[in-house]
Amino acid sequence: MRLHHIAYVCKNVEQKAEEFCRLLGYKIESSSAIDENQNVRILFLVHKDGSRLELLEPYGPKSPVRKFLEKGGGLYHLCFEVDDLDAVLRQMTRDNQAYLVKPPTAAPAIEGRRVAFVVTAGNDLIEFVEKQ
Secondary structure, three states, rough: OEEEEEEEEEOHHHHHHHHHHHHHHOOOOOEEEEEEEEEEEEEEEOOOOEEEEEEEEEEEOOOOOOHHHHHHOOOEEEEEEOOOOOHHHHHHHHHHHHEEEEEEEEEHHOOOOOOOOEEEEEEEEEEEEEEE
8 A cells, every 4th residue: 555645625726736836846747637426626746756646626516525625625635556445445444444435436537547435433534546
């Protein structure tokens, strides 16, 4: 398991990308994409050290990040890349360590790889993405 990205909720992914590129030395990794499964607009940034930021903007009235943005937005979740998504989810949900909030689905902004979301007992949102 390794950290894949840190997600950040904002009003406009292009404006926030410009700010983070200027202030923190990130570069835009690819153009923005709409994820209709998650109801978000996504833009990935990458740093020369290899770290990634995922900028999220609400897309549509049912976006799960809309309420978070209304409270100010900002840091949203951590995403870890894993070899076997199903095994990790079984381990995380065993003994109520976490509960599944979004079952595995294809993520268009990450080459269609399967992703899933859990919330931990400590109320942290964690995303897992399966290795290619």
